[in-house]
Amino acid sequence: MGSNTDDDAQPILAASALLKRGGLVAFPTETVYGLGADAENVSAVARIFQVKARPSENPLIVHLARASALENWARELPAAAFRLAEAFWPGPLTLIVKRADRVPNLVTANQDTVGLRVPNHPVALALLEEFGGGIAAPSANRFGRVSPTTAQDVRDELGDKVDMILDGGACDVGLESTIVDLSGSVARVLRAGAITRESLEAVLGYPVPRLEQSQVLHPGQHPSHYAPRARVVLTSVERIHLELRPLILEGLKIGVMGSPAQMVDLPAQVTRLTLPDTLEAVARVLYRELRAADRAQLDVVVIVPPPKTGLGEAIVERLERAAGPRPEPAEN
Ligand code: TXA
Numbered sequence: 001m002g003s004n005t006d007d008d009a010q011p012i013l014a015a016s017a018l019l020k021r022g023g024l025v026a027f028p029t030e031t032v033y034g035l036g037a038d039a040e041n042v043s044a045v046a047r048i049f050q051v052k053a054r055p056s057e058n059p060l061i062v063h064l065a066r067a068s069a070l071e072n073w074a075r076e077l078p079a080a081a082f083r084l085a086e087a088f089w090p091g092p093l094t095l096i097v098k099r100a101d102r103v104p105n106l107v108t109a110n111q112d113t114v115g116l117r118v119p120n121h122p123v124a125l126a127l128l129e130e131f132g133g134g135i136a137a138p139s140a141n142r143f144g145r146v147s148p149t150t151a152q153d154v155r156d157e158l159g160d161k162v163d164m165i166l167d168g169g170a171c172d173v174g175l176e177s178t179i180v181d182l183s184g185s186v187a188r189v190l191r192a193g194a195i196t197r198e199s200l201e202a203v204l205g206y207p208v209p210r211l212e213q214s215q216v217l218h219p220g221q222h223p224s225h226y227a228p229r230a231r232v233v234l235t236s237v238e239r240i241h242l243e244l245r246p247l248i249l250e251g252l253k254i255g256v257m258g259s260p261a262q263m264v265d266l267p268a269q270v271t272r273l274t275l276p277d278t279l280e281a282v283a284r285v286l287y288r289e290l291r292a293a294d295r296a297q298l299d300v301v302v303i304v305p306p307p308k309t310g311l312g313e314a315i316v317e318r319l320e321r322a323a324g325p326r327p328e329p330a331e332n
């Protein structure tokens with residue numbers, strides 16, 4: 001009988017209550033869907049690792065309702081943390097900073113640092129506000145797989161292993177947050193994302209390099225992260241036909257992913273996975289198209305990556321991982 005506002009609040013109240021009881025709630029953010037647990041409840045956090053089949057040495061991001069909570073979850077914060085939080089939160093930026101005592105070891109994989117982020121999505125923010133604490137949440141996919149960008153993707157990935165899935169529609173950004181490590185003497189990007197290096201550098205006023213090697217395990221170091229079942233081959237417009245010939249001879253089910261202009265004159269049996277023409281739009285649909293490739297049971301997807309500038313850096317980074325060597329044959 002309540003107003004629309006009450007109806008909207010109902011799932012948020014239920015989700016918050018579940019988190020307080022140690023449950024797992026999948027929720028939308030502007031980047032991808034997260035699989036959330038009370039960051040201070042160790043057994044709830046342990047369930048995240050179980051449900052995702054995620055190695056425990058891979059730390060989780062703690063999501064906060066607002067930037068002013070930073071100091072409750074971190075210590076010895078550098079000026080850069082406040083400047084970046086001010087400029088980009090709520091938004092697709094995760095800051096790695098020295099952790100406060102309240103952050104459990106399981107969340108940080110026993111490190112002295114923690115990843116913090118204020119997401120820019122009304123459902124995520126309403127949930128964080130209602131819950132009041134930090135929500136530890138990795139992307140709501142099984143380990144090594146493509147991150148979910150719709151509630152249906154989460155259902156497909158995790159099904160009834162989660163206690164509740166909040167549906168906030170399709171994610172606007174479509175790629176995971178930019179991760180910036182501020183725990184050392186210089187700021188470094190650990191994962192490219194929608195907050196580009198250019199925009200970080202504009203705020204900080206100095207170069208922010210991409211860190212290739214780290215002590216820390218993050219998806220960047222697992223060569224086949226963000227991978228669909230289909231094999232991924234990266235190529236250029238000039239080489240598409242050369243690349244396709246042996247695949248066709250092998251009798252494989254082939255998809256080609258690129259802009260319409262890049263896909264002229266393709267052989268009839270090839271499935272077209274069309275990418276839009278701005279980088280923002282490509283980021284938004286990339287994971288959806290990789291999932292579509294799997295639904296179409298393609299054996300291989302040949303992709304022409306966009307230029308590696310601005311948001312293109314994040315897109316190409318994901319594609320290179322998807323094309324990376326696979327440690328073992330993909331299951332199911
Ligand atoms: O956009 C996002 O960041 C999404 C949404 C749900 O917020 N989350 C996400 O979480 O992508 P996840 O767990 O899939 O990727 C986060 C990465 C992890 O691979 C982890 O290694 C890295 O962040 N990370 C977390 N804490 C860290 C730390 N203390 N030091 C270094 N890397 C850390």
Ligand code: MG
Binds near residue numbers: 138139147219
């Ligand atoms: Mg992930």
